[in-house]
Amino acid sequence: MLTIPNITSREHGTYVCIIENEINRTELYGFFTVLYGPQNMQLYPTESKVKEGDMLTLSCMGESNPSPIISWKKLGSDHQDNWNISTSNGQSVLSIPIITSRESGTYVCIIENEINRTELNGLVTVLYGPQNVQLYPTESIVKEGDTLTLSCRGESNPSPSIRWEKLGSEHQDNWNISTSKGQSMLTIPNITSREYGTYVCIIENEINRTELYGFFTVLYGPQNMQLYPTESKVKEGDMLTLSCMGESNPSPIISWKKLGSDHQDNWNISTSNGQSVLSIPNITSRESGTYVCIIENEINRTELNGLVTVLSHPKTLLVPAVSVLAAITTPALVYLIYIMRRKLCKEKSYKLQYV
Known part of the structure; x- marks a missing residue:
């Protein structure tokens, strides 16, 4: 009797009982199969890094008796439709074409038969560029x-x-x-x-x-404001032209006024693109003074002052001839009276001395 306790897979095979004496020899053969669970298992690679868009390939193998059934799973998710699995002779290959960041995680190769079950884990890291980006x-x-x-x-x-x-x-x-x-x-x-x-x-x-x-x-x-000219002298009857500009956001509103008076009907104002021009044709001396360009929007208001001097034409003054003659003779007459009175006083003084 042959007894092998705690038999292992290595003990499977053909055993021979040899019966013999000096007369003859007989051999009896017995074949024994040892049933065992998965052994010599391997998952490759156990850690892998792949770029998003590349293909992931995992290989798993093992031996057992009866032959193993090999399957795959990913922790935290179910089998995916894009998994390609090929299995034969105790080996299985999992391929995922065009892998995405969602495929990162732990993959499990399950090797099992009626005797035992074993799981091998492989960590897959998918390298990917920026996702779920937001600017606020x-x-x-x-x-x-x-x-x-x-x-x-x-x-x-x-x-x-x-x-x-x-x-x-x-x-x-x-x-x-x-x-x-x-x-x-x-x-x-x-x-x-x-x-x-x-x-x-x-x-x-x-x-x-x-x-x-x-x-x-x-x-x-308003910024970068300018009033031109800030001082101007114009002849009466000529045209006055003042230009005012500035920039702002929202765009500025530009208006004009003259200190001490209201807007005049003869003012011509044209405004566009942050610039305004005030023109006064045939200006008179009454238009002399300080002109104010007002540049404003909802944020702020600025005023620029410009001094305008209107030069009047010289006036010809007609004086009557009698008045002119009086103006000329009056000083001479006063002087003549003064001389005569002085002479008279001297004569009176002379007569008194001889009385």
């Missing part, structure tokens, strides 16, 4: 002097780097940027009209790059 707000209107705040976020593997640009200009010293865990915030305090324009949030990693655009309008009062 994408359009904004802020007043000059306020604070502009932009928020940008996205996810990727490897984690993204996030940076900011403004079209047509470089990073400014007054930009405050804070970034962490796939999110970045740009803050510009005390914003000026120069900050208006398109801002770009750039989210990138080694796989891909994404740009998000936001357009921002800064509301500001």
Whole structure:
């Protein structure tokens, strides 16, 4: 009697009982099969990194008696329609063409038969560019002097780097940027009209790059204002022309006034594109004074003053002849009376001396 305790798969095979003596020899054969669960199992690779859009291939093998059944699953999800599985002779290959970031996770190869069941785990990491990206707000209107705040976020593997640009200009010293865990915030305090324009949030990693655009309008009062000329001298009867300009957002309203008087019917005013021209034809001396150009919008109001002097023509004064003669003879007559009185006084003094 042959007894083999705790038999293993290695013990399967043909056993021979040899019966013999000096006369003869007989051999009796017995074939024994050992049933065993999966052994010599292998999953390859156990860790894999693939780029989004590439193909994932996992291979799993093992031996058992009866032959194993090999199947696949992914932790946290069901079998997918895009899985291609081929199995034969104790080996199975799982292929996923055009893999996406959703396919990241732990894949399980299940090898089993009626004796036992074994699971092998493989970690799959899908490398992908920025996804679920967002810039907020994408359009904004802020007043000059306020604070502009932009928020940008996205996810990727490897984690993204996030940076900011403004079209047509470089990073400014007054930009405050804070970034962490796939999110970045740009803050510009005390914003000026120069900050208006398109801002770009750039989210990138080694796989891909994404740009998000936001357009921002800064509301500001009148700037770069000019009144020309600020002092002018014109001859009576000529034309006066004053030009006034300025820029603002919203566009400015430009009007005119003259200190101490109302708008005149003979004023001709033309205004367009932040510029206004005041013309006064055949100007008179009454038009001398200070003219005011008023540039305003909902944000602010500015006044520019210009001094206008109207030069009058010399006037010819006609004086009557009698008046002229009187004007000439009166001083001579007074002088003659003075001489005669003086002479008379001397004669009286002379007579008194001889009495």
